[in-house]
Amino acid sequence: MSIWTYANPAKFMATTARAVPILSLLAGACLLGGLAWGFFFTPDDYRQGATVKIIYLHVPSALMAINAWLMMLVASLIWLVRRHHVSALAAKAAAPVGVTMTLIALVTGAVWGSPMWGTYWAWDPRLTSFLILFLFYIGYMALWSAIEDPDTAADLTSVLCLVGSVFAILSRYAVNFWNQGLHQGASLSLDKEENVADVFYYPLLVCIAGFVLLFVALVLARTRTEIRARRLHALQLRERMA
Amino acid sequence: MIRILARDLRLAVRAGGGFGLSLAFFLIVVVLVPFAIGPETARLSPIAPGVLWIGALLACLLSLDRVFALDREDGALDLLATAPVPLEGVALAKAAAHWLTTGLPLSLAAPFLAVLLGLPWPGHPWLCVSLLVGTPALSLIGTFGAGLTVGLKRGGLLLSLLVLPLYVPTLIFGADVARRGAEGLDLGAPLSLLGAVTAGCVALLPFATAAALRVNLR
Amino acid sequence: MPDLGKYAAEVGAAYAVSAVLLLGIVALTLWQGARVKRALRAAEGRKDA
Numbered sequence: 001m002s003i004w005t006y007a008n009p010a011k012f013m014a015t016t017a018r019a020v021p022i023l024s025l026l027a028g029a030c031l032l033g034g035l036a037w038g039f040f041f042t043p044d045d046y047r048q049g050a051t052v053k054i055i056y057l058h059v060p061s062a063l064m065a066i067n068a069w070l071m072m073l074v075a076s077l078i079w080l081v082r083r084h085h086v087s088a089l090a091a092k093a094a095a096p097v098g099v100t101m102t103l104i105a106l107v108t109g110a111v112w113g114s115p116m117w118g119t120y121w122a123w124d125p126r127l128t129s130f131l132i133l134f135l136f137y138i139g140y141m142a143l144w145s146a147i148e149d150p151d152t153a154a155d156l157t158s159v160l161c162l163v164g165s166v167f168a169i170l171s172r173y174a175v176n177f178w179n180q181g182l183h184q185g186a187s188l189s190l191d192k193e194e195n196v197a198d199v200f201y202y203p204l205l206v207c208i209a210g211f212v213l214l215f216v217a218l219v220l221a222r223t224r225t226e227i228r229a230r231r232l233h234a235l236q237l238r239e240r241m242a
Numbered sequence: 243m244i245r246i247l248a249r250d251l252r253l254a255v256r257a258g259g260g261f262g263l264s265l266a267f268f269l270i271v272v273v274l275v276p277f278a279i280g281p282e283t284a285r286l287s288p289i290a291p292g293v294l295w296i297g298a299l300l301a302c303l304l305s306l307d308r309v310f311a312l313d314r315e316d317g318a319l320d321l322l323a324t325a326p327v328p329l330e331g332v333a334l335a336k337a338a339a340h341w342l343t344t345g346l347p348l349s350l351a352a353p354f355l356a357v358l359l360g361l362p363w364p365g366h367p368w369l370c371v372s373l374l375v376g377t378p379a380l381s382l383i384g385t386f387g388a389g390l391t392v393g394l395k396r397g398g399l400l401l402s403l404l405v406l407p408l409y410v411p412t413l414i415f416g417a418d419v420a421r422r423g424a425e426g427l428d429l430g431a432p433l434s435l436l437g438a439v440t441a442g443c444v445a446l447l448p449f450a451t452a453a454a455l456r457v458n459l460r
Numbered sequence: 461m462p463d464l465g466k467y468a469a470e471v472g473a474a475y476a477v478s479a480v481l482l483l484g485i486v487a488l489t490l491w492q493g494a495r496v497k498r499a500l501r502a503a504e505g506r507k508d509a
Contacts, residue, residue, distance in 0.1 A: 050467040054474045100485040104478045111474040115467055135407040146400050155457040156390050160404065163386065163450050167408045174411040178418065218489055225493040228500045235503040
């Protein structure tokens, strides 16, 4: 039993049919529970006041925005190397979810920045690289929708994803070089010293789990839709031939 | 490869299209800026390096969709794909031809246009150097984008959407070299990073372009 | 309801925008899924008939 058995669309559909409802429930529970815990039962920060509650949306969505792109990169590589259609479709399915996460991170960050930094937007390295990531997502999705033949589209978007990843990392460092930032360091790291305080830490972990589960559930559900759409396309072609 | 390069150069000069057009576009962009910003030199000269870089970048973009599209239409691209030259070599030659017809003239013209924007003196040679080092990367990235979109009917707009985010690192380092040059600061770090980006593009992007072309010619 | 103090507008806006975006992507996913499922079932029906 290896992971490659899920490259078979029928097997994938059968397994995910059972997995998606469970994952959705878990995601909903974690999100509602974590957000409620953070919103109602944590104290205000002594410097940031109530705005600290935005962290429960900002950090998980920013995390998933980057991880969604990583997942697309891995899926693209699997498609290029092993030619499993499910993998290519999963990459396609992840892009809109990643865009949403990026947008949430940008908007919540801007809303938080206005009282704290005194501005909605600053050309800070982290903010700027997220904006660039957003542009990459848009280009990737535009290329998918522009090409009619599905296999060609999968190939070309995978190549774009690979090249885009290299340039995204390059841009990250270029932007760092270009402007020193306002943004605080990592909220979560193994180095406990610079982490957020424990009161905020545990509800944040629950929220992150909720966002991860939501992402997985959404991507699986969207991949199922893509597989069905592919089958529908094939059936329609056959009808037209007959 | 040399033959492909020479053929592309001849076509560009003879058809009179790409060669003069992007230069004229560059000139117009630079002329339009003072109308939008105002004619005071004190306001224009600090933004001059950035404006010239943006202008060069857009002028580069203008001629990209012709890199492969014309060859695709008359079937020459299929012949190139079956030629004994590897497709990676074709991609590199195409990028070189694009650079020689747009990047090089743009870089040489930029110092003269910089006079219009009141760029302070030591900036002119450094602006030229930064463009000379940076524009090959723009041509290579653009050729990659053109390879991706060659099969599409209305690829022009999509091409700019795909290519412009990839231009970010080059633009940051290039404009920084030009700015520091104009202010007389030390510019070793951004210049070497700009060179590194270009060298990386030369080494890697022809492979990606060739992969995209192979998919499109299937 | 916790007292959000002077930042009530900011916190509320952040949560509202995020909720709208999250519900938007979920609704889009469900809607697309249902539409494709229906079309596929219709096509399968035609094939069998």
